Amino acid sequence: MFPKPIEKSSRSIQLGYQSLLPVALILWLLPLIAVALFSVKPAGDFSAGNYWNLPSEFGGWENYGKVFFESDMPRYLLNSLLITVPTAIGAVALSCMAGFALGIYRFKSNLWLFFMFVAGNFVPFQILMVPVRDLTLDLGLYNTKTGLVLFHIAFQTGFCTLFMRNFIKGLPFALIEAARVEGVAEWKIFVYVVLPLMKPAIAALAVLIFTFIWNDYFWAVVLTQGVESQPVTAGITSFNAQYRAAYHLMSAGAIVAALPPVAMFFLMQKHFIAGLTLGAVK
Amino acid sequence: QQLTGDLKIFSDMSNPAPRATMEGMAARFGEMHPDLNIELTIIDREAYKTQIRNFLTANTPDVANWYAANRMRPYVDAGLFEDVSDVWEGQLSEELASTKGAMTLDGKQWGVPYTYYQWGVYYRKDIYEELGLSEPATFEEELANCQKIVDSGRTCYTLGSKFLWTAGGWFDYLNMRTNGYDFHSALLAGEKKWDSEEVRATFANWRTLLDMGAFIENHTSYSYQESLPFLAQGDSAAILIGNFAVAPLRDAGLTDDQLDFYQFPAITEGVAMAEDAPTDTFHIPSGASNKEAAKAFLKFVVSAENQTMINAGDALGQLPVNSKSSVDDDKFLKEGFAMLSSNSPGGVAQFFDRDAPAEMAKVGMEGLQEFMVRPDNLDAILARLDKAAERIYK
Amino acid sequence: MTTTAVPPTTPEQQRRSWYKRNEIKVTPWLFLFPAILFFLVYVVFPILQSFNLSVYAWDGLGEKEYVGLDHYRALWDDPAFYISLRNNLIWLVLYLLAIPAGLFIALFLNQTVTGIRLYKSLFFFPFVISQVVVGLVFTWFYDPTFGLLNSVLGLVGLGPINVLGDPTYVTYGIIAAGLWPQTAYCMILYLTGLNAVDPEQVEAARLDGAKGWKMLWYVIVPQLKPATFIAFVVTIVGALRSFDLISIMTNGGPFGESRVLSFYMFEVALSEYGFRMGYGAAIAVVLFMIMLCFIAYFLYSMYKDQKGH
Amino acid sequence: MSGVTLKNVIKRYGDVQVIHGIDLEINDGEFCVFVGPSGCGKSTLLRMVAGLEETTEGAIGIGTRDVTGMDPAERGVAMVFQTYALYPHMTVRDNMGFGLKMNGHPKAEIAEKVAEATRILKLEDYLNRKPSALSGGQRQRVSIGRAIVRGPEVFLFDEPLSNLDAELRVEMRVEIARLHKEIGATMIYVTHDQVEAMTLADKIVVLRAGHIEQVGAPLDLYRNPDNKFVAGFIGSPAMNFLDGTIKQGAVEISALNGSFKLPLNTPSDGTEVSFGIRPEHLEIDPKGDTHMVDMTEALGGVSYAHLLSDTGEKIIVEERGDDRSQEGARVGLKFPVERAMLFDRASEARIR
Amino acid sequence: MSGVTLKNVIKRYGDVQVIHGIDLEINDGEFCVFVGPSGCGKSTLLRMVAGLEETTEGAIGIGTRDVTGMDPAERGVAMVFQTYALYPHMTVRDNMGFGLKMNGHPKAEIAEKVAEATRILKLEDYLNRKPSALSGGQRQRVSIGRAIVRGPEVFLFDEPLSNLDAELRVEMRVEIARLHKEIGATMIYVTHDQVEAMTLADKIVVLRAGHIEQVGAPLDLYRNPDNKFVAGFIGSPAMNFLDGTIKQGAVEISALNGSFKLPLNTPSDGTEVSFGIRPEHLEIDPKGDTHMVDMTEALGGVSYAHLLSDTGEKIIVEERGDDRSQEGARVGLKFPVERAMLFDRASEARIR
Ligand SMILES: Nc1ncnc2c1ncn2[C@@H]1O[C@H](COP(=O)(O)OP(=O)(O)OP(=O)(O)O)[C@@H](O)[C@H]1O
Ligand SMILES: Nc1ncnc2c1ncn2[C@@H]1O[C@H](COP(=O)(O)OP(=O)(O)OP(=O)(O)O)[C@@H](O)[C@H]1O
Ligand SMILES: [Mg+2]
Ligand SMILES: [Mg+2]
Numbered sequence A: 001m002f003p004k005p006i007e008k009s010s011r012s013i014q015l016g017y018q019s020l021l022p023v024a025l026i027l028w029l030l031p032l033i034a035v036a037l038f039s040v041k042p043a044g045d046f047s048a049g050n051y052w053n054l055p056s057e058f059g060g061w062e063n064y065g066k067v068f069f070e071s072d073m074p075r076y077l078l079n080s081l082l083i084t085v086p087t088a089i090g091a092v093a094l095s096c097m098a099g100f101a102l103g104i105y106r107f108k109s110n111l112w113l114f115f116m117f118v119a120g121n122f123v124p125f126q127i128l129m130v131p132v133r134d135l136t137l138d139l140g141l142y143n144t145k146t147g148l149v150l151f152h153i154a155f156q157t158g159f160c161t162l163f164m165r166n167f168i169k170g171l172p173f174a175l176i177e178a179a180r181v182e183g184v185a186e187w188k189i190f191v192y193v194v195l196p197l198m199k200p201a202i203a204a205l206a207v208l209i210f211t212f213i214w215n216d217y218f219w220a221v222v223l224t225q226g227v228e229s230q231p232v233t234a235g236i237t238s239f240n241a242q243y244r245a246a247y248h249l250m251s252a253g254a255i256v257a258a259l260p261p262v263a264m265f266f267l268m269q270k271h272f273i274a275g276l277t278l279g280a281v282k
Numbered sequence B: 001q002q003l004t005g006d007l008k009i010f011s012d013m014s015n016p017a018p019r020a021t022m023e024g025m026a027a028r029f030g031e032m033h034p035d036l037n038i039e040l041t042i043i044d045r046e047a048y049k050t051q052i053r054n055f056l057t058a059n060t061p062d063v064a065n066w067y068a069a070n071r072m073r074p075y076v077d078a079g080l081f082e083d084v085s086d087v088w089e090g091q092l093s094e095e096l097a098s099t100k101g102a103m104t105l106d107g108k109q110w111g112v113p114y115t116y117y118q119w120g121v122y123y124r125k126d127i128y129e130e131l132g133l134s135e136p137a138t139f140e141e142e143l144a145n146c147q148k149i150v151d152s153g154r155t156c157y158t159l160g161s162k163f164l165w166t167a168g169g170w171f172d173y174l175n176m177r178t179n180g181y182d183f184h185s186a187l188l189a190g191e192k193k194w195d196s197e198e199v200r201a202t203f204a205n206w207r208t209l210l211d212m213g214a215f216i217e218n219h220t221s222y223s224y225q226e227s228l229p230f231l232a233q234g235d236s237a238a239i240l241i242g243n244f245a246v247a248p249l250r251d252a253g254l255t256d257d258q259l260d261f262y263q264f265p266a267i268t269e270g271v272a273m274a275e276d277a278p279t280d281t282f283h284i285p286s287g288a289s290n291k292e293a294a295k296a297f298l299k300f301v302v303s304a305e306n307q308t309m310i311n312a313g314d315a316l317g318q319l320p321v322n323s324k325s326s327v328d329d330d331k332f333l334k335e336g337f338a339m340l341s342s343n344s345p346g347g348v349a350q351f352f353d354r355d356a357p358a359e360m361a362k363v364g365m366e367g368l369q370e371f372m373v374r375p376d377n378l379d380a381i382l383a384r385l386d387k388a389a390e391r392i393y394k
Numbered sequence C: 001m002t003t004t005a006v007p008p009t010t011p012e013q014q015r016r017s018w019y020k021r022n023e024i025k026v027t028p029w030l031f032l033f034p035a036i037l038f039f040l041v042y043v044v045f046p047i048l049q050s051f052n053l054s055v056y057a058w059d060g061l062g063e064k065e066y067v068g069l070d071h072y073r074a075l076w077d078d079p080a081f082y083i084s085l086r087n088n089l090i091w092l093v094l095y096l097l098a099i100p101a102g103l104f105i106a107l108f109l110n111q112t113v114t115g116i117r118l119y120k121s122l123f124f125f126p127f128v129i130s131q132v133v134v135g136l137v138f139t140w141f142y143d144p145t146f147g148l149l150n151s152v153l154g155l156v157g158l159g160p161i162n163v164l165g166d167p168t169y170v171t172y173g174i175i176a177a178g179l180w181p182q183t184a185y186c187m188i189l190y191l192t193g194l195n196a197v198d199p200e201q202v203e204a205a206r207l208d209g210a211k212g213w214k215m216l217w218y219v220i221v222p223q224l225k226p227a228t229f230i231a232f233v234v235t236i237v238g239a240l241r242s243f244d245l246i247s248i249m250t251n252g253g254p255f256g257e258s259r260v261l262s263f264y265m266f267e268v269a270l271s272e273y274g275f276r277m278g279y280g281a282a283i284a285v286v287l288f289m290i291m292l293c294f295i296a297y298f299l300y301s302m303y304k305d306q307k308g309h
Numbered sequence D, E: 001m002s003g004v005t006l007k008n009v010i011k012r013y014g015d016v017q018v019i020h021g022i023d024l025e026i027n028d029g030e031f032c033v034f035v036g037p038s039g040c041g042k043s044t045l046l047r048m049v050a051g052l053e054e055t056t057e058g059a060i061g062i063g064t065r066d067v068t069g070m071d072p073a074e075r076g077v078a079m080v081f082q083t084y085a086l087y088p089h090m091t092v093r094d095n096m097g098f099g100l101k102m103n104g105h106p107k108a109e110i111a112e113k114v115a116e117a118t119r120i121l122k123l124e125d126y127l128n129r130k131p132s133a134l135s136g137g138q139r140q141r142v143s144i145g146r147a148i149v150r151g152p153e154v155f156l157f158d159e160p161l162s163n164l165d166a167e168l169r170v171e172m173r174v175e176i177a178r179l180h181k182e183i184g185a186t187m188i189y190v191t192h193d194q195v196e197a198m199t200l201a202d203k204i205v206v207l208r209a210g211h212i213e214q215v216g217a218p219l220d221l222y223r224n225p226d227n228k229f230v231a232g233f234i235g236s237p238a239m240n241f242l243d244g245t246i247k248q249g250a251v252e253i254s255a256l257n258g259s260f261k262l263p264l265n266t267p268s269d270g271t272e273v274s275f276g277i278r279p280e281h282l283e284i285d286p287k288g289d290t291h292m293v294d295m296t297e298a299l300g301g302v303s304y305a306h307l308l309s310d311t312g313e314k315i316i317v318e319e320r321g322d323d324r325s326q327e328g329a330r331v332g333l334k335f336p337v338e339r340a341m342l343f344d345r346a347s348e349a350r351i352r
Helices: A009-026 A032-038 A043-047 A060-069 A073-104 A112-120 A126-138 A145-170 A173-181 A188-199 A201-212 A218-223 A232-242 A245-266 A269-281 B016-033 B046-059 B068-077 B093-096 B097-103 B124-133 B139-152 B167-179 B181-188 B196-212 B224-232 B243-251 B290-301 B304-310 B332-341 B358-371 B373-392 C023-053 C068-078 C079-094 C098-109 C116-128 C130-143 C148-154 C170-195 C201-208 C212-223 C227-240 C244-249 C261-270 C277-308 D042-050 D090-104 D107-122 D134-147 D166-183 D194-200 D218-223 D227-232 E040-050 E090-102 E107-121 E136-149 E166-183 E194-200 E218-223 E230-235
Strands: B005-011 B036-042 B063-067 B112-116 B120-125 B153-158 B236-242 B259-262 B273-277 B279-283 B348-349 D004-013 D016-026 D032-037 D057-062 D077-080 D152-159 D186-190 D201-208 D209-217 D240-247 D252-253 D258-260 D272-277 D283-285 D289-299 D303-309 D314-320 D330-332 D340-342 E004-013 E016-026 E033-034 E057-063 E077-079 E154-158 E188-190 E201-207 E211-216 E238-246 E250-253 E258-260 E272-277 E284-287 E291-298 E302-311 E314-319 E330-334 E341-344
Touching: A009 D166, A032 A245, A032 C261, A032 D004, A032 E188, A060 A245, A060 B290, A073 A112, A073 A145, A073 A201, A073 A232, A073 A245, A073 C023, A112 A145, A112 C023, A112 C130, A112 C277, A126 A218, A126 C261, A126 C277, A126 D194, A126 E194, A145 A218, A145 C023, A173 D077, A173 D090, A173 D340, A173 E090, A188 A201, A188 B016, A188 C023, A188 D090, A201 C098, A218 C261, A232 A245, A232 B046, A232 C130, A245 A269, A245 C130, A245 D201, A245 E194, A269 C116, B005 B046, B005 B290, B005 C170, B005 D340, B016 B259, B016 B290, B016 D314, B046 B063, B063 B068, B068 B279, B093 B097, B093 B290, B093 B332, B097 B112, B097 B279, B112 B290, B112 B332, B112 E004, B120 B124, B120 B167, B120 B332, B120 E188, B124 B139, B124 B259, B124 C130, B139 B153, B139 E250, B153 B224, B167 B181, B167 B196, B167 B273, B167 B358, B181 B348, B181 E284, B196 B358, B196 B373, B224 B243, B224 E250, B236 B243, B259 B332, B279 B290, B290 B332, B304 D134, B304 D330, B348 C068, B348 E272, B358 D186, B358 E341, B373 C023, B373 D152, C023 C130, C068 C277, C079 C170, C079 C227, C079 C277, C098 C116, C098 C170, C098 C227, C116 C170, C130 C148, C130 C244, C170 C227, C201 D042, C201 E040, C201 E077, C201 E090, C212 C227, C212 E211, C227 C261, C227 C277, C244 C261, C244 D258, D004 D042, D016 D042, D016 D057, D016 D209, D032 D194, D042 D077, D042 D152, D042 D186, D077 D134, D090 D107, D090 D134, D107 D166, D152 D258, D194 D218, D194 E291, D194 E330, D201 D218, D201 D227, D209 D218, D209 D227, D209 D252, D218 D330, D227 D340, D252 D272, D289 D314, D289 E166, D289 E194, D289 E230, D303 D330, D340 E188, E004 E040, E016 E040, E016 E057, E016 E211, E033 E040, E033 E194, E040 E057, E040 E077, E040 E188, E077 E136, E077 E250, E077 E258, E090 E107, E090 E136, E107 E136, E107 E166, E107 E314, E136 E166, E188 E238, E194 E218, E201 E218, E201 E230, E211 E230, E230 E272, E230 E341, E238 E314, E250 E272, E302 E330
Parallel strands: B005 B036, B005 B063, B153 B236, B273 B348, D032 D186, D032 D201, D077 D152, D152 D186, E033 E188, E033 E201, E077 E154, E154 E188
Antiparallel strands: B063 B279, B112 B279, B120 B236, B120 B259, D004 D016, D004 D057, D201 D209, D240 D252, D240 D272, D252 D258, D272 D340, D283 D330, D289 D303, D289 D330, D303 D314, E004 E016, E004 E057, E201 E211, E238 E250, E238 E272, E250 E258, E272 E341, E284 E330, E291 E302, E291 E330, E302 E314
């Protein structure tokens, strides 16, 4: 292990390290801590110029109450959920199948198809902007969650397929052969042998996609408008427009918007990091 | 007659006060037509500007907000706005005479206005009094005032130019006062060169202000709302803005004793005073499905009674477009109304980004902002604007 | 050698259905079909369409008008394009700082004291948060009057700096905000990479007398090559895609000085004063071409990798 | 009858031919082992029999059927993999019953067959465990059980024991021998391990670079190899080979400092030959002085003396008993001439 | 002089003690091999000598220096790892020179020392390759070269050959023996492999669960083990152990169906003992009728007969020569009594 394990160092170094950790963490997360503090400050603190001191009193209930009951935030949150969850399911489903095909079967265009997905994953998505917007308009899906979901599924399929294909490639091929020798039909191999083994990858990927999509802003702006279909990232900007200079409310809003992926991250932390590892460092 | 079906309205009145006004207006119209199902969608004002293209072509509402003059031209040209000349027929034309021109393109009317508002200088009366200043009538007085304010450790004007258009307001006024309304509108219509004596004179005046430190320093970082606290807290003495700023300033704690208004002072002698008074409008997209109800709604919007109500100080706090309606008993509205009706012989402009084509407005306002930060770049900026103009007005 | 005879084929073989006989050949295509369909419709065709669109003038409303390479010619002497391009290069270069920074934090956290897992995830936190929120937070951080940055600078007698309002600082200010989550991302990549460092090599190097920086430089960093590679790729991609932060923090300003290509094309094509679709597409094509270098590099190394196995 | 017949079987990967026309007959119930150096095509050949690799040319028959183009499932074969290839998410019971279940056999029948295999392999205690909770040997037993359940005509094993440690390997080897005795099916077994090949096989097939070098019973190959390759490959430590030349009906071997008349059809004078003799057939003559003891390796009951002839050729001699030679000593060598073999140096063919 | 001295060395991981007070003296130039079952602490002990693990208690000396608290780099040791631990991004040359470079030696000196090690290990042709372009044996050779270059007083090897295949293992083993002879440094070597331990060691240390069971020359351990553990551990196939009881000064062994008087200090009557005899010391008496031949494994020169006594105990017998027993036959057993050993069943100590 590098660097040298700290427990092998002298007592004072250990103590130094232990106390440096929280300090470093606070510095690192300073901007977030500030927002958290902002969000529980009463409005008066800002007009009094009390930006960076502790809140004069706890104003969190009021601020969050405003966010939840006097704005469209709940609506935006719901939209985000209705966009994110189907996308995660769809992208994972498509990429499981594609990954299976690319990871298990040998055929001529295999590598090229795979590269197509990988390359698609890296294109600057702005190049898709105008045509995709037109396509969505033509399909009558402009400003619908469905339109956003369909596009996200398609675009995420690149990354997910890369991820799944690598994962499946890492499975022992002998398992597939064993099943073939036993006369198991190919689709049954997928369902009964490969899918159960992909559970960790599926979990990891689902979490990853969840955060990616939840945090998407660009496509939300390009493909949707208005409170009935925009997700919370776009919502927060109109929220901001509405409450400009009301930092306590904006902070509360920002925290509300950031919370679901953060919660997801903490709940599924193991999968999430495993996911990054599986998908990336492999 | 009784209206039925759905009426879909898209609105950009997203700030708290306008939003409530819009919702109230929709509700009242709904009460008049119980069988009509009104769906009101309110979209963030900045976002609305980019989204209108999309919803005019797909997912079309029956009524939509927009702006008058050049700003509506692309949609008129593309056939996306319905010709509503029939709504204007009859007495309405008289009642709305003052804004009819702004709604007319190619001899037809393409929507109705619902509000307009004056621009001008909103200032801290208490500070002026403290320093012994009075409302300036000429640029010289203005500069003298400003010097005293600067000497007192304040800035003369607060400004938030992050979203550019506030700089457009400054140019409008400086140019209209320096060169007059006709030159200004010709310039924005692409008929005059930016690199001209006249425009340079305007910028020279502006530069005088810049050089004396009249503006707050970091205006590029702020939206106009974010720039208001400087005024509210007394760090700046005034702001050049539209009347919509009154409500947030009052919210920020300024009383009518502290806040006052004056018309932007004259610069070049003999140039008639002209004002910016942007008109906000309602239109019917040509793809609307319930045009009958939409037209009824438009008529309702401009009716004298409704105009009085929605432009009241506790609502939009702006000027009604219907000559029959009454201006609210609000000192700013009264002052503005008086100014526009009797003291702007030069004409009424819509606003920089409504009078110039969108693309030109963008490039132009960027140049204006750049000028405010780097006045020495003026030559390059003017050259750039002329080059852009060449392409855009082609 | 023995000579042997193989018995004849039984009729059973012909009885099988066509699908059964070609199962292995057909199955992958059935499984690939939906993904390919989605991908073609939403990714591949749109790229081609963008190429096509870049030779038309179109305001998104009326008829398209063929203009040939005019847009590219216009780009050639569009100062805004050069500013965007310059900023893109600055982004590319400075964004890469996330890699050493991430490595540094990863090394700092690569210990096994109690609670380190929590620390690791908290350090990773910024990556989970939407860039929109990050942008907001940093906007406040930079605020010239009340922002924390200027408060701190004020304490040591400097400033105030109007980071986001000053054309000389604005791009760097946004990049700094972007580096925050990106560093967290690189950190996690390196943490997993460090996990995979062969402990025996570290021990061998200790026996060889390598310590501290020498150990890091000669033994650890080379072993972290895969992590570095991925970090490099995601950072480049992130730098070229940067949009959210610019849009939230400055909207491209002041006077367009913080634009990058991706933002510029959005502005040109879809923003309030824009709707020059063809011109936007032309910018997108240029951006795509830049990215293509990296994609090609990435695919090439992957190809080599595949051949290696 | 369910023997396996290969007829002129050829395998090409693209342009690379890895199996060069193999003809082979494996009788019903026979235990056939493929050996050969790494990369010689053992696995490929086995997988062609299984149907996991396509047969480029030639024909494969199992029992009375030509299975060349058939799917693996239809061939009536079962395969045991080096890595066990157990489904990690299923219990031992489900692993064994999976194939039958997928092919729609009734539950009762599956249960019965699994029970039977479980009995044979003594897996009763583990039926409800997942593979991860089993030791390597147990896993391999389950994977054999899975093969048994399907009641195949032919069992295929690809280095089934090479992932086990030495002790377990011995144990499982005995197990497989017992299994073959008990169910009597035809088995084809690929291995690297001399001991496995020698002890398990009824018939060993020695492959080299996609060709069959020799086929025969283990001790036949050991005692009577057809060529130098087989002679060197079978037996450990490997046979010593010394360069020799035929002179007047005898072999002149400079490394042995002598000329020997062997009881075989000595080729014509001047033929260059390789003289082969196994370490265990050599005996050290402490009184001799033809060789130097370069090194000795004492393993307890047996030691190996590495001798260096004056020509620089190395010779390994097995020593038993209590007297072992000392390093550095000079010694002579004795051997019974009938144990020596002669190979043509050019063609490597055995001279008998 | 640079021997290695361990004095009451103890290692604890937290509360778990894995090395229990080891005293050991390894002389200058000696080749010392640690053997023992998996997990007994061989690697831990070696790594403590290297300085890669801290010594919890006790002292380690190299030459005349007490190195207990020193950094690995200062101890004058070099280590060869099972997985080679070559730096994959450096060429062979750089790998070998890395240690000197890190310690600031001049380039010329490094080049010279690398050249010397290259010569010893015959690596000339590979100097500019990366490790990934080398075979396993070559890699291990480079890793030994890396150790040589540093000119250490003590070489440490942790199962250096266990990742190689059988053939290469034999070859490298010989190489290491030659190396030891050539440079004459002290070497400590950990292995699982009987053959390596027996052939390489000057001194074998048998470890069990963190204790030393016996220390001695290979053949001493083979011929004269101190206890049942060592007797069973050294030698392959392992010694046969049969339960016996002392009756009237003789050992009664039911599995052998007889009572034997052994030439040793027979313990008192009624003592339960284990009777040990190696497979190679047993001889099958085809005329006897005490055992059943359960299975035979013919390996060519030697076969192993697995016998089953009537009590069900298993006995392995080594057979050589041309006559081998048949499976299923009933046979008798002969052995020279002086080869048999006796162990106390409870304490496992040897009874001499
Ligand atoms: N998919 C493939 N494409 C090209 N060549 C291949 C392929 N699979 C195997 N080969 C080649 O075929 C030859 C035989 O391989 P095979 O796996 O049958 O050897 P083996 O005898 O089983 O070796 P080992 O003992 O190492 O398992 C090798 O030279 C190998 O390189
Ligand atoms: N870091 C550690 N923490 C706790 N116990 C450990 C640690 N490292 C090793 N052990 C324990 O110490 C004992 C000795 O381990 P060691 O690796 O020395 O065994 P070994 O004899 O080398 O085994 P093998 O032959 O399998 O390599 C084992 O029981 C092991 O579980
Ligand atoms: Mg193989
Ligand atoms: Mg070990």
